[in-house]
Amino acid sequence: MRTIQTEVLIVGGGATGTGVARDCAMRGFKTVLVESRDLAHGTTGRYHGLLHSGGRYVVKDPKAAAECIEENRILRRIMPHCLEDTGGFFVVTPYDDPEFVPKFLEGCRHAEVPVETVPIAEMLRQEPLLNKEISHCFRVPDGSADSFMATELNAESSRQYGASILNYHHVMNLIRRGDQVVGALCHDLVQDEQVAIYADLTVNAAGAWAGKIAATADILVKLLPGKGTMVAISHRAVNTVINRCKMPSDGDIIVPIHTVSVLGTTDVQVTDPDHFAIEPWEVQLMLDEADKLIPGASEMRILRAWAGVRPLFQETVTTDSRDVTRAYALLDHAPRDGVDGVITITGGKWTTYRMMAEATTDKVCQKLDSPRPCRTHLESLPGAERGYHHLGARLKRLEEERSYGQLVCECELVTIEDVHHSISEGNARTVDDIRRDVRLGMGPCQGGFCTYRAVGILHEVKKLENSASNAALRDFLRERWKGLRPILWGRQLKQARLDELIFLNLLNVEQLPGPPATRLQPTMYDEPSTTGGSAAPSEREEAGK
Amino acid sequence: MNPVELSLQNCIKCNICVTACPVAAVTDLFPGPKYEGPQAARFRGSDQPMPDSSVDYCSGCRVCNMVCPTGVKIAEINAKARGGMVAAGAVSARQRLRNNLLARSADLGRLAQPVAPIANAILNNRLVRIVTESVLGIAREAPLPSFSRLRFSKWFHGRPKTVSAKRQVVFFHGCSTEYYEPRVGQAAVAVLEANGIEVIVPPQGCCGLPLLSNGEFDAARDYHASNISSLLAYAKQGIPIIGTSTSCTLTLKEEAPELLDYYGEDAQLLAAHTYDFHEYLLELLEQGELLMPRRPIPLTLAYHAPCQYRAHRIGRPSLEIMGLIPELNIIESQAACCGIAGTYGYKREKYQIGMDVGRPLFEFVNSVGGSVAVCDSETCRWQITHATGIETVHPVELLAAAYGYTGCDRVEKAIAGS
Numbered sequence: 001m002r003t004i005q006t007e008v009l010i011v012g013g014g015a016t017g018t019g020v021a022r023d024c025a026m027r028g029f030k031t032v033l034v035e036s037r038d039l040a041h042g043t044t045g046r047y048h049g050l051l052h053s054g055g056r057y058v059v060k061d062p063k064a065a066a067e068c069i070e071e072n073r074i075l076r077r078i079m080p081h082c083l084e085d086t087g088g089f090f091v092v093t094p095y096d097d098p099e100f101v102p103k104f105l106e107g108c109r110h111a112e113v114p115v116e117t118v119p120i121a122e123m124l125r126q127e128p129l130l131n132k133e134i135s136h137c138f139r140v141p142d143g144s145a146d147s148f149m150a151t152e153l154n155a156e157s158s159r160q161y162g163a164s165i166l167n168y169h170h171v172m173n174l175i176r177r178g179d180q181v182v183g184a185l186c187h188d189l190v191q192d193e194q195v196a197i198y199a200d201l202t203v204n205a206a207g208a209w210a211g212k213i214a215a216t217a218d219i220l221v222k223l224l225p226g227k228g229t230m231v232a233i234s235h236r237a238v239n240t241v242i243n244r245c246k247m248p249s250d251g252d253i254i255v256p257i258h259t260v261s262v263l264g265t266t267d268v269q270v271t272d273p274d275h276f277a278i279e280p281w282e283v284q285l286m287l288d289e290a291d292k293l294i295p296g297a298s299e300m301r302i303l304r305a306w307a308g309v310r311p312l313f314q315e316t317v318t319t320d321s322r323d324v325t326r327a328y329a330l331l332d333h334a335p336r337d338g339v340d341g342v343i344t345i346t347g348g349k350w351t352t353y354r355m356m357a358e359a360t361t362d363k364v365c366q367k368l369d370s371p372r373p374c375r376t377h378l379e380s381l382p383g384a385e386r387g388y389h390h391l392g393a394r395l396k397r398l399e400e401e402r403s404y405g406q407l408v409c410e411c412e413l414v415t416i417e418d419v420h421h422s423i424s425e426g427n428a429r430t431v432d433d434i435r436r437d438v439r440l441g442m443g444p445c446q447g448g449f450c451t452y453r454a455v456g457i458l459h460e461v462k463k464l465e466n467s468a469s470n471a472a473l474r475d476f477l478r479e480r481w482k483g484l485r486p487i488l489w490g491r492q493l494k495q496a497r498l499d500e501l502i503f504l505n506l507l508n509v510e511q512l513p514g515p516p517a518t519r520l521q522p523t524m525y526d527e528p529s530t531t532g533g534s535a536a537p538s539e540r541e542e543a544g545k
Numbered sequence: 546m547n548p549v550e551l552s553l554q555n556c557i558k559c560n561i562c563v564t565a566c567p568v569a570a571v572t573d574l575f576p577g578p579k580y581e582g583p584q585a586a587r588f589r590g591s592d593q594p595m596p597d598s599s600v601d602y603c604s605g606c607r608v609c610n611m612v613c614p615t616g617v618k619i620a621e622i623n624a625k626a627r628g629g630m631v632a633a634g635a636v637s638a639r640q641r642l643r644n645n646l647l648a649r650s651a652d653l654g655r656l657a658q659p660v661a662p663i664a665n666a667i668l669n670n671r672l673v674r675i676v677t678e679s680v681l682g683i684a685r686e687a688p689l690p691s692f693s694r695l696r697f698s699k700w701f702h703g704r705p706k707t708v709s710a711k712r713q714v715v716f717f718h719g720c721s722t723e724y725y726e727p728r729v730g731q732a733a734v735a736v737l738e739a740n741g742i743e744v745i746v747p748p749q750g751c752c753g754l755p756l757l758s759n760g761e762f763d764a765a766r767d768y769h770a771s772n773i774s775s776l777l778a779y780a781k782q783g784i785p786i787i788g789t790s791t792s793c794t795l796t797l798k799e800e801a802p803e804l805l806d807y808y809g810e811d812a813q814l815l816a817a818h819t820y821d822f823h824e825y826l827l828e829l830l831e832q833g834e835l836l837m838p839r840r841p842i843p844l845t846l847a848y849h850a851p852c853q854y855r856a857h858r859i860g861r862p863s864l865e866i867m868g869l870i871p872e873l874n875i876i877e878s879q880a881a882c883c884g885i886a887g888t889y890g891y892k893r894e895k896y897q898i899g900m901d902v903g904r905p906l907f908e909f910v911n912s913v914g915g916s917v918a919v920c921d922s923e924t925c926r927w928q929i930t931h932a933t934g935i936e937t938v939h940p941v942e943l944l945a946a947a948y949g950y951t952g953c954d955r956v957e958k959a960i961a962g963s
């Protein structure tokens with residue numbers, strides 16, 4: 001068994017964990033981060049993609065709204081290249097109560113979210129597909145955000161400040177000695193060995209899994225995982241974030257991000273963050289709601305559905321240990337539970353991850369009795385000089401390089417060089433890791449043509465055994481195809497059929513030698529618990545022909 | 546979203562279009578239909594810069610549309626992207642000047658026809674061609690047509706009017722018949738009148754296709770709007786509008802509405818009443834109303850159905866009609882494209898691509914030999930003649946000859962030589 005000694009150990013490689021790692025490393029703490037899978041494998045990589053302006057919360061949760069707009073401004077400064085400056089609309093459709101408008105505007109004023117009225121004609125000029133019956137439209141500084149890239153860059157910056165980021169290190173349990181947590185025992189999934197990591201302070205940043213982590217040290221952190229499902233339209237139906245101007249509820253936002261438009265989301269309590277399914281009614285609800293914003297949206301090609309889990313924290317003890325004024329939970333388990341050496345940070349939003357990391361690192365300084373100032377709001381992430389991302393960027397690059405003959409993933413314009421870079425620089429170990437790095441397999445064909453090419457490159461660069469490459473291929477296909485099952489109708493069904501013929505009939509992927517799956521196989525969703533319901537759109541589509 | 550943009554969602558990435566595209570097959574400058582069409586379209590937003598000038602290498606031949614199993618309107622997606630580049634100012638002023646010179650065949654014709662012999666002499670002068678190539682970028686070798694001294698519409702209106710209560714058609718002559726090859730229009734009139742049909746030739750402008758395929762959408766819109774206003778009255782009376790130029794009729798039927806977002810009733814009505822010449826004759830044949838040709842034409846000739854014609858998706862009406870001509874043996878080409886694609890092959894940077902695209906066709910035409918070759922589209926005829934040295938005629942010229950009309954010199958010469 002390997003052992004590692006450090007000052008700060010962070011559990012969880014999502015937005016929060018990598019944010020904390022960067023902040024700790026920048027403040028000069030010796031830092032190690034462990035993540036079960038790849039970075040952003042958790043909720044961070046399965047979210048809606050919205051850089052909140054705060055507009056969504058101005059009525060329901062003004063405090064959260066104020067946090068969002070403050071962080072929105074900071075993130076635009078420190079990581080514009082992870083963001084698209086789409087702007088956002090709040091619109092009143094015939095299904096919404098116009099009485100909400102004054103409350104919304106008052107809320108924006110109060111939370112200092114900049115808002116301006118957009119004439120309907122101008123709204124339609126900018127977004128011609130929006131419902132012509134929309135009566136009011138307001139512009140706010142929403143944007144869309146690439147959380148994979150942001151997480152990766154936080155990790156890279158952490159490394160530059162000396163942190164070590166260990167992915168595929170699964171925490172089996174926290175190591176508790178008496179009333180003290182002294183680190184964590186991990187399983188290195190790649191080497192298949194145990195690693196004990198001892199730390200002066202352990203930060204539990206495992207999102208919806210934080211309760212599970214705490215429980216291994218007999219600490220009760222009660223989290224109710226709330227599942228949210230999202231559905232992607234195959235292209236940019238809109239180029240602006242579209243919100244319904246009403247109390248936040250299900251399926252009321254459309255986010256244009258990279259080449260797709262994402263509809264979302266739902267909020268359904270589940271018992272376990274590792275086991276949940278995407279239900280047909282959720283997909284249906286998303287399409288029905290989308291039709292209210294973009295008439296005909298439900299007839300468009302749907303690429304896939306996915307879901308993430310929010311941790312809903314429920315306080316079980318009454319102490320002053322929780323920063324109750326905030327939209328997230330930062331728990332010091334010494335006063336709260338009588339266990340020292342560990343703190344938990346969970347909840348919040350992607351948009352506020354930096355603020356959460358700052359608060360957490362302030363707590364780290366306090367616990368380690370070494371006050372040091374935060375600088376994460378001042379120093380940009382690597383590459384920020386590139387400015388905002390824009391939709392045409394990849395096409396532009398390809399055109400300049402004339403590298404269109406080098407495409408591995410044709411839908412998302414990923415070149416051989418990108419894949420090589422992801423494997424050798426980004427240390428990608430699976431095709432799914434490559435996907436998160438470069439968007440491979442995330443376009444219309446959902447990996448139909450790029451998967452076997454990427455596995456070929458992985459095989460070559462990593463010098464894998466044939467059987468291991470075969471298993472890597474199966475791992476990825478299984479993951480992709482699970483996200484397709486909830487939306488298998490119409491055009492995407494044709495695509496799935498072609499993909500099935502390629503992989504199962506032509507390449508005989510199921511029968512190739514090697515294990516059926518690897519330890520690194522991404523864990524995703526269960527089978528839906530009900531069937532039917534999502535048949536409706538297919539019937540509609542067929543009838544419309 | 547209009548039907549063209551919506552169709553990009555259909556792509557299943559099967560690559561069938563890529564294997565069929567004649568341009569992608571001969572040059573690395575063009576990444577191919579899937580890439581430029583449904584793929585790149587996902588990266589082009591209304592508020593985005595238009596970064597992909599490679600789309601300009603699409604010739605617009607529509608071979609891709611024909612083979613796509615899911616109905617993606619690839620060629621139109623490409624044409625719209627080019628239109629977007631022109632509108633965004635991403636095409637240089639010099640290129641636009643060149644493109645406009647090539648695309649404004651009507652204006653050019655009107656200017657040059659009165660001085661046709663001089664104009665032709667100038668245009669055929671090697672020195673002039675070298676200069677126009679280096680200054681304007683018009684390939685010096687490319688087959689510029691000769692202006693005819695006779696203007697088709699003048700000839701038509703100068704003859705005694707024939708009237709028929711039974712059937713009337715509007716003849717859409719297009720720029721090539723009007724200014725370069727009135728003989729095609731004359732043959733068409735001979736065929737129609739032999740069938741007792743009254744031919745009407747109302748004032749008409751260019752169909753706008755050359756402008757459309759050069760991304761000059763605003764100018765094309767003017768032409769299309771004016772054609773709608775002059776032809777609509779006939780469509781409303783149910784009078785068919787027929788044309789011998791397969792690209793003009795395709796533009797009226799489909800291209801202009803789709804590229805210019807003309808989905809209004811007027812454009813639809815006009816589209817519904819527009820027919821390719823032989824498509825119309827085939828209907829007459831099916832109704833038992835077509836006069837059977839009797840004069841034998843004992844020739845074996847190569848026939849190429851132009852891409853623009855295949856894009857009508859109406860089968861091969863010309864082939865069927867030519868099949869009625871006694872003793873005529875037509876051998877059909879299987880080649881994808883002649884490479885000229887309207888104005889494409891005239892451009893310096895694209896001339897060689899066009900010639901390479903057309904090679905299989907040229908080889909076929911040469912192998913069949915014969916004194917003339919047959920093709921429905923004017924620019925294709927010029928390209929075939931340019932590449933093979935074999936004179937080329939429109940199928941209607943053969944039919945007219947088989948009806949006993951002797952005005953088609955090329956056909957008469959061929960028959961005499963047989």
Ligand SMILES: Cc1cc2nc3c(=O)[nH]c(=O)nc-3n(C[C@H](O)[C@H](O)[C@H](O)COP(=O)(O)OP(=O)(O)OC[C@H]3O[C@@H](n4cnc5c(N)ncnc54)[C@H](O)[C@@H]3O)c2cc1C
Pocket residue numbers: 011012013014015016017034035036037038039040041042043044045046047048049050051052169170171172205206207208209213226227228229265307308309310346347348349350351352
């Ligand atoms: C459906 C949905 C949509 C959302 N949309 C938005 C949005 O549009 N905008 C926005 O700002 N916010 C959004 N959010 C909120 C946002 O996604 C989350 O707040 C944020 O991603 C949480 O990041 P995190 O790092 O705390 O958690 P996570 O990203 O879940 O990170 C926790 C990590 O811990 C790892 N882990 C778990 N167990 C172990 C273990 N035993 N050992 C080691 N590692 C372990 C997991 O693999 C995971 O990677 C959304 C949330 C949901 C659920």
Ligand code: SF4
Pocket residue numbers: 565566567568569577578602603604605606607608609610619620623
């Ligand atoms: S229109 Fe012709 S040249 Fe253009 S992409 Fe299609 S097949 Fe290729």
Ligand code: SF4
Pocket residue numbers: 555556557558559560561562563578579582583612613614615616617619
């Ligand atoms: S043929 Fe059609 S479906 Fe196939 S790749 Fe080309 S555009 Fe896509």
